[in-house]
Amino acid sequence: MPKFVTAFSNTTxxxxxxxxxxxxxxxxxxxxxxxxxxLAEARDMGRLPEIVAFSSAGGIHPLAATIxxxxxxxxxxxxxxxxxxxxxMSGKDNPQMLLGAYRQPATALEAIDRSKxxxxxxxxxxxxxxxxxxxxxxGDAVGAGGLILVDDSADPYSVEGVRASMGAIFTQxxxxxxxxxxxxxxxxGPGQLVGSSLKAKEDYLAAKYEQPCFxxxxxxxxxxxxxxxxxxxxxVKIPMAGRADSLNAAVAAAVMAFxxxxxxxx
Amino acid sequence: MPKFVTAFSNTTxxxxxxxxxxxxxxxxxxxxxxxxxxLAEARDMGRLPEIVAFSSAGGIHPLAATIxxxxxxxxxxxxxxxxxxxxxMSGKDNPQMLLGAYRQPATALEAIDRSKxxxxxxxxxxxxxxxxxxxxxxGDAVGAGGLILVDDSADPYSVEGVRASMGAIFTQxxxxxxxxxxxxxxxxGPGQLVGSSLKAKEDYLAAKYEQPCFxxxxxxxxxxxxxxxxxxxxxVKIPMAGRADSLNAAVAAAVMAFxxxxxxxx
Numbered sequence: 001m002p003k004f005v006t007a008f009s010n011t012t013x014x015x016x017x018x019x020x021x022x023x024x025x026x027x028x029x030x031x032x033x034x035x036x037x038x039l040a041e042a043r044d045m046g047r048l049p050e051i052v053a054f055s056s057a058g059g060i061h062p063l064a065a066t067i068x069x070x071x072x073x074x075x076x077x078x079x080x081x082x083x084x085x086x087x088x089m090s091g092k093d094n095p096q097m098l099l100g101a102y103r104q105p106a107t108a109l110e111a112i113d114r115s116k117x118x119x120x121x122x123x124x125x126x127x128x129x130x131x132x133x134x135x136x137x138x139g140d141a142v143g144a145g146g147l148i149l150v151d152d153s154a155d156p157y158s159v160e161g162v163r164a165s166m167g168a169i170f171t172q173x174x175x176x177x178x179x180x181x182x183x184x185x186x187x188x189g190p191g192q193l194v195g196s197s198l199k200a201k202e203d204y205l206a207a208k209y210e211q212p213c214f215x216x217x218x219x220x221x222x223x224x225x226x227x228x229x230x231x232x233x234x235x236v237k238i239p240m241a242g243r244a245d246s247l248n249a250a251v252a253a254a255v256m257a258f259x260x261x262x263x264x265x266x
Numbered sequence: 267m268p269k270f271v272t273a274f275s276n277t278t279x280x281x282x283x284x285x286x287x288x289x290x291x292x293x294x295x296x297x298x299x300x301x302x303x304x305l306a307e308a309r310d311m312g313r314l315p316e317i318v319a320f321s322s323a324g325g326i327h328p329l330a331a332t333i334x335x336x337x338x339x340x341x342x343x344x345x346x347x348x349x350x351x352x353x354x355m356s357g358k359d360n361p362q363m364l365l366g367a368y369r370q371p372a373t374a375l376e377a378i379d380r381s382k383x384x385x386x387x388x389x390x391x392x393x394x395x396x397x398x399x400x401x402x403x404x405g406d407a408v409g410a411g412g413l414i415l416v417d418d419s420a421d422p423y424s425v426e427g428v429r430a431s432m433g434a435i436f437t438q439x440x441x442x443x444x445x446x447x448x449x450x451x452x453x454x455g456p457g458q459l460v461g462s463s464l465k466a467k468e469d470y471l472a473a474k475y476e477q478p479c480f481x482x483x484x485x486x487x488x489x490x491x492x493x494x495x496x497x498x499x500x501x502v503k504i505p506m507a508g509r510a511d512s513l514n515a516a517v518a519a520a521v522m523a524f525x526x527x528x529x530x531x532x
Contacts, residue, residue: 041509130396134514143507164514171509205528241409241527243307243437247520248400248430254517255524261507262471262525 002054002068002078008088012079016053016101017089022155029104031157032089033169035096036064041167042102043067049100051077055086057097064098071100091159104157107176109148109185117145118211119260120191121253124179124228125219129154133164134250135217136172142257146173148214150182183231186214192233195224196256198245200235207236209260217253268320268334268344274354278345282319282355282367288421295370297423298355299435301362302330307433308368309333315366317343321352323363330364337366357425370423373442375414375451383411384477385526386457387519390445390494391485395420399430400516401483402438408523412439414480416448449497452480458499461490462522464511466501473502475526483519 005013018024019032030050033039039049040063052071054064072078086095114120121139126132132154136147147156153176155161162169177185186193192210195218216232218224223246229235238247238255247255271279284290285298296316299305305315306329318337320330338344352361380386387405392398398420402413413422419442421427428435443451452459458476461484482498484490489512495501504513504521513521 044509134517137510137514138517140508140510141504141506141513166510166512166514168508168510205531238407238524240407242406242434243310244403244406244432244434246432247407248403248432248516250514250517251400251404251520254513254521258504258521259524259528265471 002080005079005081005085008085012051012053012077013081013085013089016051016099019101020091020159022158025104025155025157030101031104031162032099032101032159033162034090034099036061036098038162038167039067039098039100042100042170043070045170047102047170048074049076049102051101052098053079053081053086053089054098055081055083057083105174107174109175109177109181112146112148112173112175114145114189114191114212117143118213118264119144119257120146120148120212120214121257122148122150122182122214122216123153123249124216124224125151126153126217126249127220129156129158129161130164131220131248131250132156133161133169135253136165136168138250138254138257139172140168142261144172144257146175148182149174149176150179179228193231194234194236194256194260195229195232196238196252197224197229197235198237200237202234202236204236204238204256204259207234209234209263213260215253215256215260217249220249268346271345271347271351274351278317278319278343279347279351279355282317282365285367286357286425288424291370291421291423296367297370297428298365298367298425299428300356300365302327302364304428304433305333305364305366308366308436309336311436313368313436314340315342315368317367318364319345319347319352319355320364321347321349323349371440373440375441375443375447378412378414378439378441380411380455380457380478383409384479384530385410385523386412386414386478386480387523388414388416388448388480388482389419389515390482390490391417392419392483392515393486395422395424395427396430397486397514397516398422399427399435401519402431402434404516404520404523405438406434408527410438410523412441414448415440415442416445445494459497460500460502460522460526461495461498462504462518463490463495463501464503466503468500468502470502470504470522470525473500475500475529479526481519481522481526483515486515
């Protein structure tokens with residue numbers, strides 16, 4: 001039976017709440033996911049939380065009850081609590097009635113088997129965790145194998161990142177590396193490195209994309225550094241019809257990824 | 267010469283700061299835009315702020331000086347202030363050193379001349395102002411004429427919306443309407459209403475898009491209501507390769523808009 005916890009000072013409440021901070025996430029190796037939909041997605045992928053907090057105020061969905069029971073059976077910790085305390089943990093006024101703390105998988109580049117998918121997304125120094133989560137979600141939609149975070153990156157395991165991923169944090173493999181590590185790894189096997197650049201001559205609709213394709217997305221403010229562009233096997237241009245000279249990073253990733261996929265269908 | 271203002275209690279400071287709230291924006295008819303890049307974009311479009319606040323702590327860019335001078339010449343109000351006070355106004359720790367309050371243009375549907383662009387974006391009950399701003403930015407990039415916000419929508423003139431638009435709030439026309447107003451207006455002229463739906467049979471890559479094309483994007487949580495889908499002249503499916511059954515709203519808008527545009531190029 002879960003403990004019923006009403007105190008903000010409770011150790012588990014404090015521990016879950018601390019996972020909104022990057023430092024605590026790194027130390028604990030855990031991250032927060034919220035809501036039945038995402039926890040069910042995790043379960044479908046064979047992942048159970050180490051800690052679950054829930055409120056039964058509005059009734060408990062049978063699937064939530066299953067996740068709670070399985071977490072207990074696996075020696076996880078389960079607490080029942082109030083909507084107020086769940087709101088404190090998630091930082092939202094209208095919190096989900098179920099949240100879980102999951103172990104962060106290892107993010108070594110070496111764990112990636114590039115033969116498992118025709119497309120991999122690679123972001124460089126992305127700042128906005130919401131963009132990272134959105135790119136994970138897009139990766140899932142296009143059948144990418146995962147996301148490689150190059151250089152200093154916002155945390156995909158932040159609450160905003162996990163939320164924006166809509167469950168894709170559990171379906172997409174995530175790796176992190178410096179550019180100096182990524183490049184030798186990439187060149188150690190087959191793979192076309194594709195970047196988009198305003199300076200490129202080749203139109204993104206006319207280019208030939210090879211498998212596995214590694215799609216490189218630059219930082220929100222600066223785009224790709226010139227020396228990173230120079231390493232690309234293919235640089236393409238997305239024509240811009242208006243006054244702006246760039247797209248939102250998650251939008252650019254999606255437009256490119258869907259076009260790469262479309263090019264393989266014809 | 268601009269007044270130098272150091273007090274948070276200063277009337278203009280309080281007025282600018284209040285524009286972070288929707289109610290104040292509606293009452294004043296103004297909105298905030300931050301940063302030289304966006305203010306310069308506005309100026310290129312023939313728009314000057316009614317109020318400018320700036321800090322000269324890090325020096326003043328010549329273009330910023332021009333905007334300040336032109337605002338004064340047009341009887342606008344200009345205050346020089348501190349980075350601290352600019353931070354309070356923008357709600358950011360690292361604020362831009364220049365911000366302006368602009369008059370909101372009218373958002374009547376009747377002001378839209380559909381013959382002016384081949385593509386128009388239409389969102390339904392979008393909740394996230396960041397998505398709306400990102401969609402405006404995408405609209406600029408694909409040469410759309412503007413964005414029609416159908417039903418209760420997050421505010422494109424919110425700080426988050428303006429920020430995400432990266433200046434497109436000044437280049438894209440914005441209209442707002444109830445569905446019951448939008449539909450008769452749409453049917454009063456040429457226009458293909460296009461929605462995307464998981465239930466659709468036609469692939470988005472194979473569909474024939476007509477001009478002017480009105481691309482309808484549904485709410486983040488629910489997607490398009492069935493009765494709205496039923497009104498579409500064309501319903502297309504974006505194939506989903508993974509486990510997720512939907513894309514982020516701004517991503518869906520971009521993937522569709524770029525495909526519509528691509529289909530006209532071939």
